[in-house]
Amino acid sequence: MTDLTEFVPSWLPSDELELARAKLPIVYVDAVPVRVDESGRVTKVGLLLRGRPDGSISRAVISGRVLFGERVRDALLRHIEKDLGPVALPQIPTNPAPFTIAEYFPDPDVSGFHDPRQHAVSLVYVVPVKGDCQPSQSALDLAWLTPAEALSPEVVAEMTGGQDLLIRLALAHTGSLG
């Protein structure tokens, strides 16, 4: 769900995080970046290509941990800027509630969302971005696809761990599902 560079040692040493991950659900945010027209219709979905927790290099949305003492809104902005660069101009939703939750489990069969490292409860948001997006060092590529392209068999085949389900839920939520 995220690159390892996020785990700043000053916040939590890696071994303690590993310990906590074996015992507690971890709070995450996921963001599905989209381009919209002036009436708010989704025209494109942004998909990163990156190394993933399961060892694959595959298509995924923005995802990362909420830190101790951090507001969820600020975690969302931080991870978007980390993955899309400082001039993406994201429009963080005014509603703090996620549109859905993705419950990632080490066991891939529990919920459809899989993370071999941990049990994460991720708050999921659709976030329009207006500016220039530059995939970060940890991401190899950023592709903007139409809703139909994002759910095509070719692209779905490039997604693992439930990322295709997440895209489908985001497109349903925005009224742009086929």
Added chain:
Amino acid sequence: MTDLTEFVPSWLPSDELELARAKLPIVYVDAVPVRVDESGRVTKVGLLLRGRPDGSISRAVISGRVLFGERVRDALLRHIEKDLGPVALPQIPTNPAPFTIAEYFPDPDVSGFHDPRQHAVSLVYVVPVKGDCQPSQSALDLAWLTPAEALSPEVVAEMTGGQDLLIRLALAHTGSLG
């Protein structure tokens, strides 16, 4: 809820609209314009000062009818541009569902929302605006107030027909109530 200039004769003659209004609920959209910070927190709420259906001149949000053949998203954009001008740069939500509905009735005691002219079912949205806002001819003023100011007794006293309740619901939805 809106000025009379919206009822373009080519769409529906006034007498037919009056007839329909006596027989059918009418589809409306309401938009609560807000200013937000980079993390999506509401910093200001925009309140128009205008003539209202009840004959008062009072504080109100953006409101208007959905026309035959018009998408709800497009009605929302049209009414925002009509009331705030062409360079308000509204961010219409990606989710087509309203965050709440306001059911306006001729009888002020049914729902807390009152419109002496009609039964209107209004889909209500919170809409961040980024650009310059110029109140239209039909509005006398546009004031940007903090959430606390917008719910102060002085401002609430300037609102009729449930507009203060609408502001409270919008601030609750955005996590900026109290």
Added chain:
Amino acid sequence: MTDLTEFVPSWLPSDELELARAKLPIVYVDAVPVRVDESGRVTKVGLLLRGRPDGSISRAVISGRVLFGERVRDALLRHIEKDLGPVALPQIPTNPAPFTIAEYFPDPDVSGFHDPRQHAVSLVYVVPVKGDCQPSQSALDLAWLTPAEALSPEVVAEMTGGQDLLIRLALAHTGSLG
């Protein structure tokens, strides 16, 4: 979206309704009836078999007009009782906002939702029902299908006018999509 028997003459004569339908969007409610387990997971979706506005006999959810002076909640309950009988024990959601809106147009290509008779803006809800359901006279059958069955090619082939899209949106909303 609904049978003609709903248009009680005392509320609005048929010819006036026809006139209004040619000029104004009409307010509707759609309800997707579901069976749930004790944790609120959807186990079954209820699909009616009925005559539809397009002349087909096909699978559809509950749908009907909101009457002048009627609260949306009460319209929802009325149409559910009309289609599923008096002991269905529906659990109308506490949140008055629909989870999505379905914009039905005479032109089938505008939104994916089609009604040859009118432009209807329908507020869509997922409604768990706990009791015994008896399809009404106007419905030929009521089938309870698992989420996977409801989206199988065979069942989708029995749906017209966007009813399959509505089911997909409802299942996405409830976290029970594939």
Added chain:
Amino acid sequence: MTDLTEFVPSWLPSDELELARAKLPIVYVDAVPVRVDESGRVTKVGLLLRGRPDGSISRAVISGRVLFGERVRDALLRHIEKDLGPVALPQIPTNPAPFTIAEYFPDPDVSGFHDPRQHAVSLVYVVPVKGDCQPSQSALDLAWLTPAEALSPEVVAEMTGGQDLLIRLALAHTGSLG
């Protein structure tokens, strides 16, 4: 937010939980129990009287931790049964997304939600209950109040840590505010 009896030693030893609480946000669920009429209108709100993390004995909603490996829905059901007894017949919402999030911080000024023990991110749900409710051993009382009573100055004075704000948000969400 919850009593200590929930921290079953077999899941996580208290000292390890204390360690994690100093380093990571903890995943919680909050449930606002309500009584509803047949159209889904809130008629009563249930408020427990209990010992709270801040040492007070005050009015509060249902709240508790999500355990490692546990689905959010199941945590919600477990905490409701723990606080209201086994025959409360709660109607867990079909939508897995909370209607809002409550971010509890050790610093009472960050968000309006305060927990001196920890940073908790709580997913908040409104849950209708139909059956008989018996407050658990850890709760001294359960009171069913009308929306107006629940927000009266007397009752608000019995709430700490943002519980009154939570009630206000829940009533706004259900259209039963003012």
